[in-house]
Amino acid sequence: MNEIIQYDVNEEQIATLRTEFADVTFGTAKEYERGRQAIGRLRDMRVAVDKRRKELKAESLEYGRKVDSIAKKYIEALEEIEKPLLVAKGEADAAKEAKRREAEEAERARIEAELRQRREAEEARMRAEREVEEKRLAEERRQLEADRAKLEAEQRARAEAERADREKREAEAKAERDRIAAERAKLEAERAEVERQRAEGERVEALRQERIQTEQRAKERAEQEAIEATKREADRLEAERRVREEEERARARLEALKPDAEKLNAYADALLNIEGPALATAEGRAALHDLTRSIENACARVRGVTKVAV
Secondary structure, eight states: OTTTOOOSOOHHHHHHHHHHTTTOOOSSHHHHHHHHHHHHHHHHHHHHHHHHHHHHHTSOHHHHHHHHHHHHHHHHHHHHHHHHHHHHHHHHHHHHHHHHHHHHHHHHHHHHHHHHHHHHHHHHHHHHHHHHHHHHHHHHHHHHHHHHHHHHHHHHHHHHHHHHHHHHHHHHHHHHHHHHHHHHHHHHHHHHHHHHHHHHHHHHHHHHHHHHHHHHHHHHHHHHHHHHHHHHHHHHHHHHHHHHHHHHHHHHHHHHHHHHHHHHHHHHHHHHTOOOOOOSSHHHHHHHHHHHHHHHHHHHHHHHHHTTTO
16 A cells, blocks of 8 residues: 555655755845745645645545545654744744834934934024024115105105096096997987887788798698598498498308208207216216216307307
């Protein structure tokens, strides 16, 4: 059985791997890479053993238990090598992450200190510039006050002259507006008259067109009613003709059926007069009763069909 169960790994290879990976660490980048590759290699071999186990196990249950037993031994042996490496790798990753966080924290503190120094220097510079600017603004305000007083005097004199000129121009503008308003009122009156005449013309034309359309619709309606009346009369005559033809065919069919009707009625009477046999069993009597009812129903249908002909 051991010779039949073949895996891609054996105990000698596992012993070699245990020796090969015994000194694996994750302290440096090179050692970390070697450890990562060792874990990947062990994982691939372990997965291959488990895959082969499933393939071998499919043959039979007993054989599968043997396969599981050997595979379990190999997998446990491989995991004995792999798990310490995973633990060591996890510790190395944790140490690396802690070191990275410490470096990031130190860099963050350095950047914050640098930004704080720059901010303090900028605030000092801005205070100095603000003091100089306040002195300059105070001087400019004093000069502006003097210029404003002079400008106000000039503006008052100019405003008096402009007021007199404005009153003159307003009087002239009012006279011009009055003239324009009078002309506009005249134009509006003329335009209103033209609009009234146009509206009256359109109303008269609309009435004429409406009268023409009404007369045309009345004519068309009369013609359509005449056509429909003619068609209704033709349909009535055609319906009467079809009724007459159908009555003729019905009379012909009844006349042709009369000899057969007499024979069928006589045959039905004969059937109804036949005396049934005496039967000993209830089942036979029930069957005879059903047969008799069927004959009576059939004879009744024949009489109903031939009744009109007779």
